[in-house]
Amino acid sequence: MLEPVILSLKVAVLAVMIVFVLGLLLARLMARHEFPGQDVLEALLTLPLVLPPSVVGYGLLVLFGVHGPLGKLAETLFGARIVFTWWAAVLAATVVSFPLMYQSAKAAISGVDLNLERAARTLGAGEWRIFATVTLPLAWPGIVAGLVLAFARALGEFGATLMIAGNIPGQTQTIPLAIYFAVESGDTATAQTLGGIMAMFSFTVIFGLNYWTKWRKLRQEGRG
Amino acid sequence: MLEVRITKKLPHFSLEVDFSADREILVLVGPSGAGKTTVLDCIAGLRNPDRGEIRLDGRRLFSTEDRVNVPTRLRRIGYVFQNYALFPHLTVKENIMYGIPKGCRCSRANSGADGGGKSEAEARSLGKFSVKDILDMFKLTHLQSAYPGRLSGGEKQRTALARALMVEPELLLLDEPLSALDKDTRGTLQQELKEIHRLWKIPFVLITHDQEEARLLGDRIIGLNQGKQL
Numbered sequence: 001m002l003e004p005v006i007l008s009l010k011v012a013v014l015a016v017m018i019v020f021v022l023g024l025l026l027a028r029l030m031a032r033h034e035f036p037g038q039d040v041l042e043a044l045l046t047l048p049l050v051l052p053p054s055v056v057g058y059g060l061l062v063l064f065g066v067h068g069p070l071g072k073l074a075e076t077l078f079g080a081r082i083v084f085t086w087w088a089a090v091l092a093a094t095v096v097s098f099p100l101m102y103q104s105a106k107a108a109i110s111g112v113d114l115n116l117e118r119a120a121r122t123l124g125a126g127e128w129r130i131f132a133t134v135t136l137p138l139a140w141p142g143i144v145a146g147l148v149l150a151f152a153r154a155l156g157e158f159g160a161t162l163m164i165a166g167n168i169p170g171q172t173q174t175i176p177l178a179i180y181f182a183v184e185s186g187d188t189a190t191a192q193t194l195g196g197i198m199a200m201f202s203f204t205v206i207f208g209l210n211y212w213t214k215w216r217k218l219r220q221e222g223r224g
Numbered sequence: 225m226l227e228v229r230i231t232k233k234l235p236h237f238s239l240e241v242d243f244s245a246d247r248e249i250l251v252l253v254g255p256s257g258a259g260k261t262t263v264l265d266c267i268a269g270l271r272n273p274d275r276g277e278i279r280l281d282g283r284r285l286f287s288t289e290d291r292v293n294v295p296t297r298l299r300r301i302g303y304v305f306q307n308y309a310l311f312p313h314l315t316v317k318e319n320i321m322y323g324i325p326k327g328c329r330c331s332r333a334n335s336g337a338d339g340g341g342k343s344e345a346e347a348r349s350l351g352k353f354s355v356k357d358i359l360d361m362f363k364l365t366h367l368q369s370a371y372p373g374r375l376s377g378g379e380k381q382r383t384a385l386a387r388a389l390m391v392e393p394e395l396l397l398l399d400e401p402l403s404a405l406d407k408d409t410r411g412t413l414q415q416e417l418k419e420i421h422r423l424w425k426i427p428f429v430l431i432t433h434d435q436e437e438a439r440l441l442g443d444r445i446i447g448l449n450q451g452k453q454l
Contacts, residue, residue, distance in 0.1 A: 118270050119309035121296040123323030123391055133322075137313050 001190055003170050004178035005197065011086065011174055012154040015093035019101045019150050024143070027105035028131065049099035056095055057163025064091065064164065088165035089172045093154035101143075101150040108142025109135060141216060148209050152202055226395055226427045230266055230276030230286075234259060239273075239451035245427040249418070251442030252431045259451040260431040261306070264397045267429065268303050269296035280394055302388030306399040308380045310372035316383050317368035321355055323391035355390070362386040378409040382416075389424065398430040402437060414440055 030042060048056050064071045064082045074082050082088050112135050120130045136143070158176040165172035167181055175194050182191040227244040239259040243250070252260050265271040267278060269285065272293065278286040280301070285294045311319050359365045362382040372380060381401060388396060401417070402410045418441070421428050432438055438445050447454030 113309070115305055115307065115309040116311060118296075119303065119305055119311075120322065121270065122268055122299075122301060122303040123387065124297045125322070126297060134311060 001193060004173050004175045004194065007086065007089075007170070007172075008155055008174040008176075011089045011093050012151055014090050015097055015154040016101075016147060016151045018090075018094050019098050019154075020147060023098060023101035023105050023146065023150070027102055027109050028135070031106050031109040045102055046099045048095050049103075053092075053096060053157070053159025054163060057092060057160035060088075060091060060095065060160060060164045064088070083164055084166045084168065084172065086165070086171050089157075089161050089174060092160035092164050093157045096157050096160055097150035097154040100153055101146040104146025104149065105139065105143050108139035108146070111142070112138045141213065145209060145213070148205055152205050155201070156198065225279075225281055226267070226429065227277070227279040228263070228267060230263075230273035230278065232262060232266065232271075232273045232275075234262065234451060237451040239263070241448070241451075241453050243446055243453065245429055245444070247425050247427055248443035249421055249428045249430060249441055251438040251445045252429065252448050253435060253438040253442075253445055254431075254433065254448035254454075256433055258448045260433075260448055261399055263448070264303070264399055264429065264431060267395070268301050268397055269294060269299050270303075300391070300394045302391065302393035302396040304381075304384045304388050304396070304398045304401055306403070308372075308384040310375075310380060310383055310387070312372050315369050315371055316364055316375070317355065317359065319372065319383055320358060320364075320387045320390050322387060324355075353390070353392075358386050358390055376409075377405045378413060381405065381409075381413060385417075385420065389420070394426055396424070396426060396428045398428060400432055401430060403432065403434070410437075417441065 026045060030038065030045075061083065062068050064074070066072075066075070066081055066083065071082060074080065082091065116134050116138070117130050120134050125133070155174075156176055157174070158180070161172065161174060162177060162180075167173050167177050169178075173181075175198055179191050179194045179198070182188070182194070225244060225246050229242045230239070232239045236257075237259070239262055241263055252263060254260055262271060266273045266286070273286065273288070275288045276286070277284065277289065280299070283294075284290070284292050285299055286292060311322065314322065353361075356365075359368055362385065364379070364382060364386060367375065367379060367383075372383065375383065381404075385401075398417075402413055405413065414437070417428075417430075430441060432441075
């Protein structure tokens with residue numbers, strides 16, 4: 001029973017790490033630059049949030065399958081297939097949780113006063129230093145919120161994971177899959193325990209995030 | 225010596241200015257929307273003119289003819305923004321130290337410590353003001369650990385000035401530095417600005433919509449309306 005829990009955590013942590021880096025870079029690009037085709041890219045980046053997970057999963061299967069273009073590329077590069085391994089579960093979790101991080105980070109970065117970045121520029125700072133010392137610290141609450149939501153979403157990912165990673169106990173069977181197949185085979189005890197873990201965890205995440213936001217706001221008011 | 229000769233098309237008119245400033249306070253005065261801030265932004269490199277040339281002490285910062293456009297961070301121009309643009313997550317001292325390159329911090333602190341007996345003018349001629357000197361000079365020592373949100377308008381203004389001057393710029397730009405302040409603070413700061421200018425001996429380019437303020441502060445005044453020099 002512990003196996004799906006550990007696997008789920010492993011998959012979600014790795015997915016969120018990828019989402020953090022990609023989401024931050026793309027959020028900064030989209031929030032601070034204008035270029036042709038931006039609206040199309042914006043829609044594409046948010047698409048996994050509104051598409052049914054089964055569609056995302058099928059899309060990934062087509063792309064990363066043994067005969068798919070990216071699947072073939074992975075085969076030649078690493079000599080390994082992605083589908084129906086735990087990497088596929090990471091891939092599915094990354095894709096579906098990405099928009100949550102991206103949207104939060106973009107809103108947070110857009111909210112940072114442009115004049116502060118301009119001031120830093122006149123003080124001799126380069127673009128990376130400005131991002132690390134001005135933009136990032138000021139956008140941090142929004143980024144953390146996005147990160148937490150992305151983690152929760154990655155942990156709960158079901159549809160796309162089932163399509164591309166399958167249900168292999170110990171390899172790709174994450175908590176949501178384990179619950180589904182436990183119920184299907186009449187193992188209500190397992191389903192209830194895992195379901196309880198998920199519910200408690202999600203509750204803690206949302207409660208903790210709200211609490212932290214409130215506490216931070218109070219502290220900020222204390223500062224000025 | 226600052227030399228500016230630029231044109232830039234703006235939504236409602238086109239901006240054309242041609243002026244120079246030696247070690248004086250040059251005031252650009254004009255109604256809001258006259259293009260004053262755009263001029264400062266172009267000098268600082270935050271926006272690009274369509275055509276023209278900008279030189280500072282013989283250094284070419286911008287030239288359409290020779291395709292020169294020095295990035296803002298290398299221009300050595302201090303800029304005090306209209307809303308001060310202080311970093312809200314950094315203390316007064318951290319704000320002031322933001323522009324000092326990392327490697328320089330120790331050596332400056334030391335030189336400040338053993339340069340204690342020197343007059344301000346001597347210290348300036350050596351190009352070395354320590355953070356401590358600056359905090360003293362701008363009467364910010366007791367506020368050094370405070371965050372900008374806690375400061376009064378005048379204190380914010382002094383912090384912004386100190387931060388811009390800490391990087392030893394060759395030119396200081398000030399966007400409506402006194403407009404957000406009440407009458408009493410304004411009077412004090414006017415005197416302080418002149419005093420600072422006397423100490424630093426670099427050109428100040430200041431913009432305001434207030435004719436009175438322009439007369440009080442400016443060694444030279446240039447009017448600006450609808451992007452045209454009067």
